Structures are given as structure tokens and as C-alpha cells.
Amino acid sequence: MNILLHVCCGPCSIFPTKSLTEQGKTFTLYFFNPNIHPYKEFRRRLNTLREYCDFRHYQLIVDKSYPLEETLRGMLNEPVVRCAYCYRVRLEQAARYAREHGYDAFSSTLLVSPYQKHDLIRRTGEEMGKKYGIPFFYQDFRKGYQEGVAISLELEMYRQPYCGCIFSERDRYEPRKRKPAVSSQKQEK
Ligand code: SF4
Numbered sequence: 758m759n760i761l762l763h764v765c766c767g768p769c770s771i772f773p774t775k776s777l778t779e780q781g782k783t784f785t786l787y788f789f790n791p792n793i794h795p796y797k798e799f800r801r802r803l804n805t806l807r808e809y810c811d812f813r814h815y816q817l818i819v820d821k822s823y824p825l826e827e828t829l830r831g832m833l834n835e836p837v838v839r840c841a842y843c844y845r846v847r848l849e850q851a852a853r854y855a856r857e858h859g860y861d862a863f864s865s866t867l868l869v870s871p872y873q874k875h876d877l878i879r880r881t882g883e884e885m886g887k888k889y890g891i892p893f894f895y896q897d898f899r900k901g902y903q904e905g906v907a908i909s910l911e912l913e914m915y916r917q918p919y920c921g922c923i924f925s926e927r928d929r930y931e932p933r934k935r936k937p938a939v940s941s942q943k944q945e946k
Pocket of ligand 1 (some may be wrong): 843844
């Protein structure tokens, strides 16, 4: 099975890629994250990921699209929670790319974080899979989150202190929102 693995950042790619390798699956990483603000941070996370992929000899495809106005508008207009827009845009692009380029399935490293809205990511991935006619490869990578953190620290990788958007950058200063929550709250990766 040849999987297009959407990747949000270097540290979050560690466990999913390790796990897929152990399962004998072939994968290519696909970076598309216009949600990362400001642009300097976007560049920094991308550079960290590039270094990690070089180190591991992973194949990486980068889409540097950065529609800032559209992204902020989309997040602000999302009726219930801004992350729904954020997941949809990224997973839709990954599904489209995977379909157009002959992959067998697509997935996302977003599934590794205990701070993300895991069920929403899964649902959105499956919806996008149906829309583009390509399976969403689901695996609960969260059990390997701490292992990924440990490896990233060992390798002295840059670890970002907030999830990505400018709203999450603000939220990290609010103690109430910093409390870790395993399944639904989202603060930082
Ligand atoms: S908190 Fe994270 S997942 Fe949610 S909208 Fe911001 S960048 Fe996207």
C-alpha cells in the first residue's frame, strides 16, 4: 500500500512514519499547512521537517501555498469550531493530491496528537476520502505520541509551543486553555 501521509510538522511525523515503516507500508510525506502563522513560523516548521526527512531519507512533497486571507476568513466563518475548517482544507488537499497522483490511500500525522480533535480528524478524513474516491488510512497514532516527543528531544528538533494558527498562538498564554486534555481540547502539539 502506497500512502500519501499529510504531515503537519517534523516532530509529529516521527511516530506515524516509524509505525508505517514497521508495518511494511510505503509512504510519501506531503506538507500542506496554510494554517501555520506567522509566516516565519511556517518556514521554521517546514525547515525542521525537511531536515528530518533528509536524515531519514523520506520522500517529501511540499506545497508552499499560503492563502492567508482565505485561511483566516475560513477559520472565522466556521460555525462551530475553527479547527473544522483547518482540518477540512488540509485533508481535502491531501485527498485530491493522492487521488490525482495514483496513491492507494492518504492519511495524516494529525492523528498522533492527544491535543487535537481526533474524532473530527478521522471523520473529516473519511468524508474527504469519499468525496475524492480514495481511502483514508486511519490509525490511532496517539499511543506513540510520547515516544515521538522523546525522539524529537534526542535529535534536538525544533518543537513549536503552539498548534499553528494565530488564535492558538494567543491561547497559549491563557492558563485555562493550556490544560492538557486527551481527546478533545487542542492547544499545542
Ligand atoms: S488550533 Fe490548530 S487545528 Fe485548530 S485552527 Fe488553529 S492551527 Fe488549525
